Structure formats: C-alpha cells, structure tokens
Amino acid sequence: MSAHPGWVLGAWEGAAGADAAALLASLTGVSLEAAAAVDVGSRDGALIEALRDLRGGVVRTVLSCVGCGETLQVPVDLGALPVSPWRAPGAWFSVEVSGRPVVFRLPTSADLQALHGSVADARRALLSLCAPDLAAPVAGSAASAATRAAEAPDPAAATAETATAEGVKAMVDTAMAEGVAADGAKAAAEGATAEGAEASADAEVADAVERAMEAVAESSALTVVARCGECGAHTEAVIDVAVLLWAELRVAALRLLEDVHVLAAAYGWTEPEIFALSPARRAAYLELIG
Ligand SMILES: [Zn+2]
Numbered sequence: 526m527s528a529h530p531g532w533v534l535g536a537w538e539g540a541a542g543a544d545a546a547a548l549l550a551s552l553t554g555v556s557l558e559a560a561a562a563v564d565v566g567s568r569d570g571a572l573i574e575a576l577r578d579l580r581g582g583v584v585r586t587v588l589s590c591v592g593c594g595e596t597l598q599v600p601v602d603l604g605a606l607p608v609s610p611w612r613a614p615g616a617w618f619s620v621e622v623s624g625r626p627v628v629f630r631l632p633t634s635a636d637l638q639a640l641h642g643s644v645a646d647a648r649r650a651l652l653s654l655c656a657p658d659l660a661a662p663v664a665g666s667a668a669s670a671a672t673r674a675a676e677a678p679d680p681a682a683a684t685a686e687t688a689t690a691e692g693v694k695a696m697v698d699t700a701m702a703e704g705v706a707a708d709g710a711k712a713a714a715e716g717a718t719a720e721g722a723e724a725s726a727d728a729e730v731a732d733a734v735e736r737a738m739e740a741v742a743e744s745s746a747l748t749v750v751a752r753c754g755e756c757g758a759h760t761e762a763v764i765d766v767a768v769l770l771w772a773e774l775r776v777a778a779l780r781l782l783e784d785v786h787v788l789a790a791a792y793g794w795t796e797p798e799i800f801a802l803s804p805a806r807r808a809a810y811l812e813l814i815g
Contacts, residue, residue, distance in 0.1 A: 536575070536774055538551075543765075543768045562615065563614050563634065564630070565631065565632050565637065567612045568634060570609040572770050576603055576766065584600075585601070586598075586764055588760050590756065591758055592760075593755050595753055595754075601769070609742060616631075630656075649731075747763060781800075788814070
C-alpha cells in the first residue's frame with residue numbers, strides 16, 4: 526500500500542460508507558453537493574485512481590448468477606480498468622440529430638439519486654435531466670440557447686454514430702445497483718418491452734443523445750462478464766467502483782488503527798508520531814512487539 530495513512534483514515538472517516546459521491550467528496554475535499562454534481566464517468570475515474578493508490582492489482586467483485594443465483598467472485602484487474610478523463614462539472618455537449626443540434630450534459634450522482642421506478646422510467650427521467658431540449662422539443666429555451674453558444678461542440682460527439690447506448694444503460698443499471706430504485710428487479714423485465722414500444726421519432730433522438738453521451742463518457746467498459754461454473758450462464762454486471770473502494774478503504778483504515786493501537790500501547794507514541802514512521806519501520810516495530 527503506497528497511500529499515506531493520514532489520507533486513508535481521512536477518506537475512510539469522511540465517506541463513512543460506499544456512497545460514490547460521499548467517497549469523492551472525502552477524497553477531494555469538496556462538499557457533498559459539489560461531488561454529486563460531478564458526472565458519473567469522471568467520478569468513477571477518480572475513484573479508480575484512488576483504488577489504484579490504495580492497493581493496485583486485482584480486486585474481487587461479487588455477482589449473482591442470472592441463471593441459478595450462485596454467488597460469483599469475479600476478479601477485476603484495476604490496472605486494466607479504463608479511466609475516464611476528468612471533466613469540469615456542468616460541461617455541456619452538443620450532438621446533431623436529423624439536422625438539429627441537441628445539447629446535453631453527462632449524468633451525475635445527483636441525477637442517479639433522483640431516479641426511481643422502472644428502467645424505462647429512469648431512462649426517460651435521466652434524458653430529461655441531461656438533455657432538457659428533449660423534454661421541450663419545439664424550440665430551445667433561452668437558457669439552453671445561451672448554453673449552446675457558450676460551449677464549443679465536443680469532438681467526441683462526432684464519434685457518436687459508432688457508439689452504443691450501453692453506457693447510459695450502464696448508468697441506469699448503476700442507479701439500480703445503488704438501490705435508488707426499489708423495484709429494480711421488476712423494472713429490468715419491463716425494460717425490454719418498453720424498448721420496442723418506443724419506435725417514434727423522439728425515441729430516435731433519445732437514442733442518438735444516449736449514444737453521444739456514451740461517446741463522451743467512455744464508461745461502457747466498466748462492466749464484467751462472468752461465466753457460472755454451475756450452470757454455464759453468462760452474467761454481465763456493472764462494476765460498482767464505490768463498493769470496491771469502500772471495501773478496500775475500510776480494511777486499510779482498520780489495519781492502520783490496529784497498528785496505532787498496538788504501537789501506542791507499547792511505546793506511548795501518538796498517532797501522528799506513528800504515521801511519521803515509514804511503513805517498513807512501523808512493520809519492524811510491530812514485529813518486535815510480537
Ligand atoms: Zn449459474
């Protein structure tokens with residue numbers, strides 16, 4: 526572990542749980558509200574970097590087999606996870622759909638917390654939050670027109686046509702996984718039928734915006750696919766970086782506190798004095814105490 530003990534304990538103490546926005550706030554020192562306004566891709570990128578600082582290597586994520594319900598332990602190589610570049614909160618992007626520009630922003634933790642109901646409901650709500658023009662398709666409001674003028678079109682939007690909507694689906698899945706939607710399981714079944722019913726021009730525009738979001742966010746790869754040894758079914762799931770980080774942070778923090786407890790009891794040193802020791806010296810003293 527290369528992370529500084531003070532950093533580990535501060536992050537553990539500040540976050541106090543596996544909430545992604547709370548972890549980001551704790552890691553960066555910004556308010557919870559500011560952290561919740563960071564887009565999900567940037568947020569997860571920062572959490573992955575913290576996880577790498579904390580332990581690196583391979584961590585295990587736990588899935589439930591879609592075929593038989595068996596618990597699957599899936600290794601996740603932290604070094605191989607794609608890290609989304611950090612984007613300033615509130616950035617707007619633009620994509621051209623059927624000759625008209627549609628502005629959008631990327632989903633944030635606050636957006637995901639506001640979602641509820643079925644997957645289809647969540648998807649619609651997320652789009653109306655992130656692409657307000659879609660909710661009022663006739664003409665852009667003064668505010669959105671001003672936003673459009675203020676923002677240069679993002680080059681990533683040009684690649685939207687080749688991207689898939691998986692990223693936004695993943696974001697909705699993340700919201701479900703975070704327990705925002707109580708009826709997530711039922712909703713997953715509804716999702717497929719809702720998809721077929723949305724064969725309208727609006728749905729086309731929505732799809733295009735989702736693809737553009739995906740192209741900008743580059744977050745679709747934060748998924749794992751595992752084959753069940755019992756029934757052979759393949760389970761695909763979104764990696765919950767916050768859960769992984771919190772688990773490692775908690776283990777690391779409790780280990781540090783134990784070190785402090787043992788060294789303080791033996792030598793009468795204070796916590797800052799103990800953390801001023803290099804990890805090698807700390808380990809050597811702990812060994813002497815036995
Ligand atoms: Zn299975």
